[in-house]
Amino acid sequence: MDNKNKTTILNLTKEEFVHPGNRACSGCGLSLVYRTALKALGKDTILVVPPSCLTVMQGLHPIASTKLPCVNVTFASTGAAATGVRAAMKALKKENVNVVAWAGDGGTGDIGIQALSGACERGEDIIYICYDNEAYMNTGVQRSGTTPQGVLTTTTPIKGKLQEKKDVPSIIDAHGIGYVATASAAYPLDLYDKVKKATTMSGPRYIHVHTPCPPGWSFDARFTIKIGKLAVQSGLFDLYEIIDGTFNLTGQSKKLIGKDKIPVLDYFKTQGRFKSLDEQIVKKVQDQVNAKWAQY
């Protein structure tokens, strides 16, 4: 996106689609992501949400925190449910509606991957937003497929997770869909522009958002943005777009090309969840990051 077209805090719409005083934890990365993305999606949007922190944030019957129509669906069926909403919109000749699936990392990359894969393969006209807080936070911080290696969770309580993080956006990209992007809660305007761009396209569009979680990652609620930025500035989580198969780094990640980056250890040190990491894993991750960036 050209610099002149980038959204800034000065021209970001003031319209809100999320009521204040909702049930998000203080410092919640998701609440930032949700508020920002909904601004970009606008009024003519239908949301599909499986169980996740968002289900709780949405509020308890009969009060809702979102000013958009939303259907809560079963954990594994998000991609299918979004398909169903789009099919209904086609049947009812209501074409100008954004159908947006919104799920966590477990709901996307673990239990929800079959329905999402099916929707991508069929070329469904939906936007799928995954907020990745790297574990099952809503149920109390259990490991998920996208939990990074070495992280302490309630189901990896002593040694940390033994396996590496599942690369969900790459799996989705392998379906050959037109738009795959990553974003971060720490760079909300970059996220806004990506969601906005997605609304101008058709077919399956997938946005994977790195979303710090104070209680789950064990850090003070005031550091959400700082930690989200460190993940990007250390080169660990990259902001990019893949448009019709062409990969480009964007925003802050693009600025890091050819520059020295913050050591990943500086990111790890900010969070209690990494406290059992040994030097060996830290070195391995740093080597992986260096090798990845050598290719950019």
Next chain:
Amino acid sequence: MHIIESGNVAAATGVKLSRAQVIAAYPITPQTPLTEKLSEFVEGGELDAQYIPVESEHSAMGVCIAASTAGTRAFTATSANGLLYMNEQLHWAVGARLPIVMCVANRGIGAPWTVWNDQQDTIAQRDVGWIQIYCNDHQQIIDSVIKAFRLAQSVSIPVMVCYDGYLLSHTYMPFDQPEQSKVDTFLPKFAPTHFLNPDDPANFNTVTLPDVRPGLDGKMAPGYIEIRHNLQEDLRASLDVYEEIDTAFAKDFGRGGNPFVEQYKCEDADFVAVCIGSLSYQLRDVIDIMRDNGVKIGVMGVQMYRPFPNQAIIAALDGKKCAIVFEKALSYGNQGALYADIKSALYNSKDKPLVHNYILGLGGREIKTRHLLDALNESCTAPETFGDSPRWIGLKL
């Protein structure tokens, strides 16, 4: 217009005449020809619907749930393990009060793998809250599909239309195909008051607390238990609604009048064979043989299994000597599910008959006239000595 077609095509034709708007399905034997026919209707322009070839049954119901919530008439079909794979979604669809219609071509369930007919698949789903209608022939399949759509949207409860795999799904029979214009009059458009609408946003299926809770307007909103109580009340009330719909259908199309049980030679009978599905028509031949031998016996097919038509059961069986329940399914570890339900209904009757239970035909084991004849003769000869445990027919141990 009379046509000769398979049971699956009868079902597909009923769906076409009902103008389903969103269809999602995953292939499973013996349902497959139904969904093939529907995709042909849609691709060929005979049916203006969205056909979604999903990657699983769980997703088939996921599509239907969302499409129905968005205000469209949704349909799917399945069998056996496909139905079981949907289980969570079946609960969700009824909890969300969505008028989805689903056909099930009944099939036994694994393990071990079987593709042949019994009714364990749908009987095992009796407690999810869906309405279950069972068909005895192809005419009932096409008629029941049309009636099911009207029932579902009248009571906001999903409906399963069940018919025996292979025995009905793959056999060919003549049946009358109702005229589209008459179906359009009989089945009004689906126009829900609440649906996914950006102009009137609402959050569907939110987390609901154990207790009632005030909304922003100060009015009390129901808690989970009130919502479930309403479902139960509406399910019981749907018996009357279905009777009205069946009467209206009979008036428009000249068929029907037996919404709950279909009786054959029961009026003067001492003994009544009871079952679900196509077996009840096979039993008619057996009953005729026994009648020739002087036994006063009839047969009753149960057409609606959930909600269970207790009053119709009592009316049919009160004062009889013995009801003999044949089942192609059972509640494992206890007895046949229909047998238990029949006994439960008859507990409130004045002149209770004895009730016997036979299990037969599981996994497609052929049901021979000789087997049925032997069983009925056994039951009619010394009914008091039968006991309360199911006996199995045709076992080769």
